[in-house]
Amino acid sequence: MSHWPRRKTFHVNVGGVAIGSDYPLVIQSMTDTDTSDVESTVEQIKRLVDAGSEIVRITVNNDEAAKSVSSIKIRLIDDGVSVPLVGDFHYNGHLLLKQYPECATALAKYRINPGNVGSKHRDANFQKIIEVAIHNDTPVRIGVNWGSLDQRLLAEAMDINAGKSLPKSSDQVVIDTIVESALRSAELAEEIGLAQDMIILSAKVSAVPELIQVYQRLASKCEYPLHLGLTEAGLGLKGVVSTSTAVAPLLIQGIGDTLRVSLTPQPNGNRAEEVLVAKQVLQSLQIRSFEPQVTSCPGCGRTSSTLFQEMTLEIQDYIRMNMPVWSNEYPGVEEMTVAVMGCVVNGPGESKHANLGISLPGNAEDPKAPVYVDGQHHTTLSGEGLVQEFKGIIEDYVADNFKKVEQNV
Numbered sequence: 125m126s127h128w129p130r131r132k133t134f135h136v137n138v139g140g141v142a143i144g145s146d147y148p149l150v151i152q153s154m155t156d157t158d159t160s161d162v163e164s165t166v167e168q169i170k171r172l173v174d175a176g177s178e179i180v181r182i183t184v185n186n187d188e189a190a191k192s193v194s195s196i197k198i199r200l201i202d203d204g205v206s207v208p209l210v211g212d213f214h215y216n217g218h219l220l221l222k223q224y225p226e227c228a229t230a231l232a233k234y235r236i237n238p239g240n241v242g243s244k245h246r247d248a249n250f251q252k253i254i255e256v257a258i259h260n261d262t263p264v265r266i267g268v269n270w271g272s273l274d275q276r277l278l279a280e281a282m283d284i285n286a287g288k289s290l291p292k293s294s295d296q297v298v299i300d301t302i303v304e305s306a307l308r309s310a311e312l313a314e315e316i317g318l319a320q321d322m323i324i325l326s327a328k329v330s331a332v333p334e335l336i337q338v339y340q341r342l343a344s345k346c347e348y349p350l351h352l353g354l355t356e357a358g359l360g361l362k363g364v365v366s367t368s369t370a371v372a373p374l375l376i377q378g379i380g381d382t383l384r385v386s387l388t389p390q391p392n393g394n395r396a397e398e399v400l401v402a403k404q405v406l407q408s409l410q411i412r413s414f415e416p417q418v419t420s421c422p423g424c425g426r427t428s429s430t431l432f433q434e435m436t437l438e439i440q441d442y443i444r445m446n447m448p449v450w451s452n453e454y455p456g457v458e459e460m461t462v463a464v465m466g467c468v469v470n471g472p473g474e475s476k477h478a479n480l481g482i483s484l485p486g487n488a489e490d491p492k493a494p495v496y497v498d499g500q501h502h503t504t505l506s507g508e509g510l511v512q513e514f515k516g517i518i519e520d521y522v523a524d525n526f527k528k529v530e531q532n533v
């Protein structure tokens with residue numbers, strides 16, 4: 125049960141995945157393969173799904189990509205993967221969705237950027253996409269991005285602001301315009317005939333304070349579900365920290381119904397890292413649980429050897445290796461907590477807060493490691509087989525405390 129009540133929203137069905145305040149917050153990701161390369165795209169989607177992505181977005185940027193969408197979906201279904209696919213459209217979505225109806229029906233949601241639906245006939249092109257969505261009973265995400273904000277709207281807002289006695293800063297006008305663009309586009313989609321519960325909104329910016337302001341404003345002005353994420357978060361540590369600091373304040377206000385972490389991968393890196401980060405953000409806030417969490421101290425001058433770091437890593441790997449089996453056989457195991465601590469200062473106390481904890485001996489301490497189970501001293505380990513014995517205690521705890529689901533054979 126989450127500590128943070130969700131903001132009330134409409135509920136949108138995206139290819140069988142329910143999105144909105146009465147449903148778990150959904151993790152999304154996006155491929156970076158060329159969509160016309162069916163083989164690579166299918167393989168990457170499968171890796172994203174294996175990592176925990178519940179909806180996957182793919183670029184549909186040209187005829188070849190549009191032609192490939194239904195083949196990608198068929199290949200996934202043949203391989204037992206039923207993840208909803210979202211088509212990402214810019215500039216030519218109104219043409220591709222009309223020209224390739226099998227693409228339009230294979231997709232579970234269309235992502236439209238109101239700033240990129242064609243400069244001359246923007247509203248007419250937007251209308252065509254919405255009409256296809258209505259025809260196919262397919263929801264849309266109206267995703268405004270400050271990198272491609274509707275310049276017409278922005279210019280209007282800047283002019284109006286310039287005429288005020290107390291004009292706002294240009295950054296504030298941009299924020300106003302992002303919110304306005306998303307809400308106006310949703311209103312237009314409803315006027316065309318799309319139902320309220322077929323619309324999800326997002327408003328992506330790459331600066332943390334502005335992102336928080338934009339989503340707070342959107343959340344206060346509508347009941348559409350919101351897709352959350354810091355766009356263009358960046359590489360590695362910067363991307364992870366920026367995303368976490370941007371989305372956490374919103375999530376604890378109950379804002380956000382889907383989450384995507386937009387990390388720049390290392391060259392030939394693992395695209396699925398963005399899914400792992402999204403899961404960890406949600407689990408750290410106790411919004412959803414995906415795998416048992418290992419608590420460990422940072423170590424200090426009292427730490428007697430590298431055993432403490434090595435053991436933490438080994439226990440985490442051991443849990444991850446077992447999770448494919450445990451998550452099927454022992455429902456609830458993902459909420460288990462394990463502590464691996466470096467010395468007696470905080471070791472016993474922290475260990476007692478976890479389901480299972482071990483306090484390793486620090487400098488000049490008796491070379492013994494007390495183990496705690498559900499807050500009670502369980503045993504004391506020592507010697508070379510200590511890590512292996514602790515794994516055995518974890519395994520017994522899982523079997524004893526998480527009811528096994530009978531498998532039909």
Ligand code: SF4
Nearest residue numbers: 421423424466467469
């Ligand atoms: S638990 Fe002990 S080893 Fe770990 S950081 Fe605290 S004092 Fe240092």
